[in-house]
């Protein structure tokens with residue numbers, strides 16, 4: 001267990017008052033950098049990524065790649081990956097179990113080395129997270145799949161061949177994995193029922209910058225012409241994290257008077273800005289920033305009474321569901337929240353209820369949140385990174401002190417969160 005699992009955040013609540021001010025800069029997107037790191041396996045030349053966030057998941061992915069023989073060097077926010085001397089296509093068990101994103105590596109490994117050996121990938125507590133779409137797709141591209149103890153062994157002796165894959169469901173990681181696999185396959189691959197998330201479009205851009213021929217990313221059908229190993233010349237900046245952007249927006253709406261969120265892409269969070277404006281949150285939207293300005297009315301003046309469903313992009317992201325629920329506890333109205341992507345992502349609500357939230361969970365995916373309710377600080381354990389951030393937000397708006405344990409889970413996705421929030425005026429510190 002990593003040492004900093006024991007670390008925790010201590011937050012002094014603001015009891016519903018608003019005083020946060022200043023600027024906060026959005027980091028590079030976790031869910032964009034991880035597949036881009038996996039794409040380094042499709043080249044024997046250097047891939048240089050910039051604007052790489054300082055988060056635990058990047059460290060874990062670096063370790064996984066190093067375990068395969070990739071050289072990974074980090075300087076400040078630049079990551080250089082060099083996969084010219086890959087030794088093995090066996091994904092190391094412990095790291096894979098700790099990280100769902102290890103699944104991205106299977107596509108490029110199989111495409112380049114004709115074999116991938118991996119255990120069932122782990123993940124967080126949010127749901128079962130099967131890999132059926134991966135196994136089915138690999139078979140359609142000519143691979144054979146066998147099980148050796150708890151390992152999947154996927155082989156494509158004569159290389160992968162292009163195919164038409166129609167995914168049974170919209171999956172971000174399956175779309176990304178098969179874009180990478182198809183880049184080195186023989187012939188044309190057509191992926192249908194694809195995810196359209198900005199992170200998918202970013203990965204397609206990374207692959208194109210290396211010479212891949214990919215068309216249609218950002219739509220539900222993607223065409224890839226298989227070709228030779230990729231070769232990059234220029235460093236590629238990672239796109240801003242839209243989940244961080246949305247989380248900061250929600251926090252600033254609840255506790256800030258004048259907060260500017262810099263270096264974000266407002267186009268990627270339109271569902272959130274439109275929603276917040278509809279509740280009465282005053283926003284100024286620029287090209288690469290969003291500002292919450294003159295936000296002096298009490299949170300009870302914000303009104304939300306609707307049916308909120310998480311959805312694939314460009315709908316409400318599942319990753320913002322927990323922070324959004326904290327927002328709903330503070331504003332006026334009754335809202336149903338329907339988590340449609342993962343089957344077990346409402347577990348954190350027990351703790352919010354103990355803090356004073358009025359939430360009725362009807363089933364593992366559906367609940368009603370009634371606001372406004374005053375929250376009281378308490379000790380909480382972060383169950384995963386997104387709920388962890390929601391707990392920090394709850395601590396900020398609550399009365400009294402809150403302690404959010406399992407800091408490590410929050411560090412997986414948010415870099416130096418306590419320093420960045422402190423700069424806005426949040427009273428938060430990390431303790432061992």
Ligand code: EPU
Nearest residue numbers: 031101129130131132133134170171172173318319341342
């Ligand atoms: N699914 C299957 N079979 C598969 C693949 C997926 O049933 O073979 C199901 C999943 O269990 C889920 C649904 O399809 O119910 C959608 O999952 P998806 O594959 O899209 O999720 P993912 O690619 O594993 C990425 C993000 C998640 C984010 C989801 C949904 C990365 C590294 N992770 O996961 O991010 O919640 O897409 O947008 O890109 C997070 O950052 O906290 C996080 C969990």
